[in-house]
Amino acid sequence: MIKAGIVGGTGYTGVELLRILVLHSEVEVSVVTSRSDAGSRVDATYPNLRGLIDICFSKPEIDELGTCDVVFFATPNGTAMRMTPALLERGVKLIDLSADFRLKDPALWEKWYGEPHLCPDLITEAVYGLPEMNRESVKTARLVANPGCYPTATQLGFLPLIEEGLISLDGLIADVKSGVSGAGRSAQVSALMSETGESFKAYAAQGHRHLPEVVQGLEDVAGKGVNMTFVPHLLPMIRGIHATLYAKLTGSAPDLQQLYEDRFKDDYFVDILPAGAHPDTGDVRGSNRCQIAVHCPQGGDTVVVLSVIDNLVKGAAGQAVQNMNLMFGLEEAAGLKTVALYP
Numbered sequence: 001m002i003k004a005g006i007v008g009g010t011g012y013t014g015v016e017l018l019r020i021l022v023l024h025s026e027v028e029v030s031v032v033t034s035r036s037d038a039g040s041r042v043d044a045t046y047p048n049l050r051g052l053i054d055i056c057f058s059k060p061e062i063d064e065l066g067t068c069d070v071v072f073f074a075t076p077n078g079t080a081m082r083m084t085p086a087l088l089e090r091g092v093k094l095i096d097l098s099a100d101f102r103l104k105d106p107a108l109w110e111k112w113y114g115e116p117h118l119c120p121d122l123i124t125e126a127v128y129g130l131p132e133m134n135r136e137s138v139k140t141a142r143l144v145a146n147p148g149c150y151p152t153a154t155q156l157g158f159l160p161l162i163e164e165g166l167i168s169l170d171g172l173i174a175d176v177k178s179g180v181s182g183a184g185r186s187a188q189v190s191a192l193m194s195e196t197g198e199s200f201k202a203y204a205a206q207g208h209r210h211l212p213e214v215v216q217g218l219e220d221v222a223g224k225g226v227n228m229t230f231v232p233h234l235l236p237m238i239r240g241i242h243a244t245l246y247a248k249l250t251g252s253a254p255d256l257q258q259l260y261e262d263r264f265k266d267d268y269f270v271d272i273l274p275a276g277a278h279p280d281t282g283d284v285r286g287s288n289r290c291q292i293a294v295h296c297p298q299g300g301d302t303v304v305v306l307s308v309i310d311n312l313v314k315g316a317a318g319q320a321v322q323n324m325n326l327m328f329g330l331e332e333a334a335g336l337k338t339v340a341l342y343p
Contacts, residue, residue, distance in 0.1 A: 002328055005031035005068035007060050007083070008075035012181050013097055015046050016317035017072055022052040024321070024335030026328075029053060031068055033060040066090035070327070072320055073098055081118045084143065088122075093327055094143050095320045101126035101145035102213050112209040128217065129323040131332065132156060132267050138326045146323060147217075149315025150176050150210040150232060153243040155217045156270060156290050157307035160263040162221050166254065167247035167303060170227045174214065175244040177233040179281075182241075182311045202233045240281030241315055245305040249296075256294045256303065264292075268333050269314060269322065279308040286310060287340040288318030310340075 004021055008014050009032035021027050032042050034057040042057060043050045058064060062083065065071050071087055073080035073096045080096040087094055103109045106120040117123065127141035128134055130152060138144060147155070154174045161167045180196050211230040218226045235242075257275045264270040271291045273279055279291040287310060295304040309315050318336055325334045 001028045002026055002324070003028055003030045003067065003069045004324075005029075005033070005065045005071040007033045007065065007071060007073045007079070009042065009057060010034045010037055010045060011074055012312055013316045014074035015049075016312045017074055017320065018042070018046065018049060018053065020313075020317055020321050020335055022049060026330055026334060027324075030055070031058060031064055031071075033058055033065070035059055062086045062090075066092060068092055070095065070324055072096075072324075073100075074317070077113050078115060081122075084122060085119055088142060093141075093324075095129065095146055095323055095327075096126075096144070097146045097316055097320055099145075099148065099209065099213070101143060102128065102147065102151075103216060108212055112212060129319065130155060130217065131319070131322055131326060132264070132270060133159065133217065133221070135326060135332075138323050139329070141327060144320075144323045144327065146316070146320045148210045148213055149178065149182055149241050149309065149311035150174075150208070150230075150243070151213045151217065152315050152319065153241045153290065153307040153309045154214050154230075154245060157243055157245045157292055157305040158218060158247065159221065160259050161247055161303060161305075162218055162226075163263070164254075164259065165222075166249055166251070166259075168250050169218075169222055169225065171248065172218075172226060172228040173246040174228060174230045175233075175246070176230070177235045177240075177242045178311055179235055179237040179240045181238050182315075196234060196236045199236055200233065202231055205231050208232050237281070239285050239310050239312055241307075241309045241311045242279075242281050243305075243307040245307065247303045247305075249301045249303060253296050253299070253301070253303075256296060260292060260294050269336070279306050281308045281310075282343065283340055284308055284310050284314070285341045286313065287338055288314045288322060288336045289340065290314050 037057040081100040106117040129144040273293040277293045
């Protein structure tokens, strides 16, 4: 059995990890940390886990976490990098669900996250954990940077077009929407249902911190610079990401449907919908799937890609477990073969 620890077990991402891992046949959750809830039972905070886990929250101590085979960081940005070196020295494999190891340029990280990076040497070692792009590298990694939710939906949507060199890389547009759980579980007025219900708005139009992550990933694929406009929006729903992606073809339109079906035919968690379809966030809710539809409106030179995920699963905890499975030589879909919730 793989002994797993979760640092930051009381946020939405942490409890989503618990929901998945307590039913994983190859995993024993042995440590769950929370400074505020240390000493209290995990299933007292989350009664949905009653009968499935029998431990208490503890404070995040290196010695205890160092007994694990794998540790997930479901923490605010800036926390994982403070504990990572000591845990790696103890031979623990790490999966960071925050942004601490996603950006390869320490100066860029400091610009977007507001503090110097404490272990820039490990940034270069960390593998960016989007399995559909970096599966083989994830298998041999000891430190994985789990992608953000917006970047997951956006990169998967653009990936086939960029790999085949079919679109202009100057002027890509990502119009993305998220449910309010993407803001986390901490109390904030902007995330209250009375503030978000019956309303819909864009935010961070001048620049969102996920933009450099998306651009970095797409530039790695393209081998050259990418210019993108990325505008996120907040939807009055709890879960889900919907990315509407726009690009210009540089030549005659190929069979885009076949292109996408061929590219992802071996990727269990990417579902290319039939031609003419429009994915719905409700159809992936609670699952680790990304559903994609590709359109070429009026047969012109603009490609519109629609990409949806559950931000807490394929956009966070589910993808982290997918990465863990690869790191430990398990079936990639182990513990993740769930059907989306309906309705």
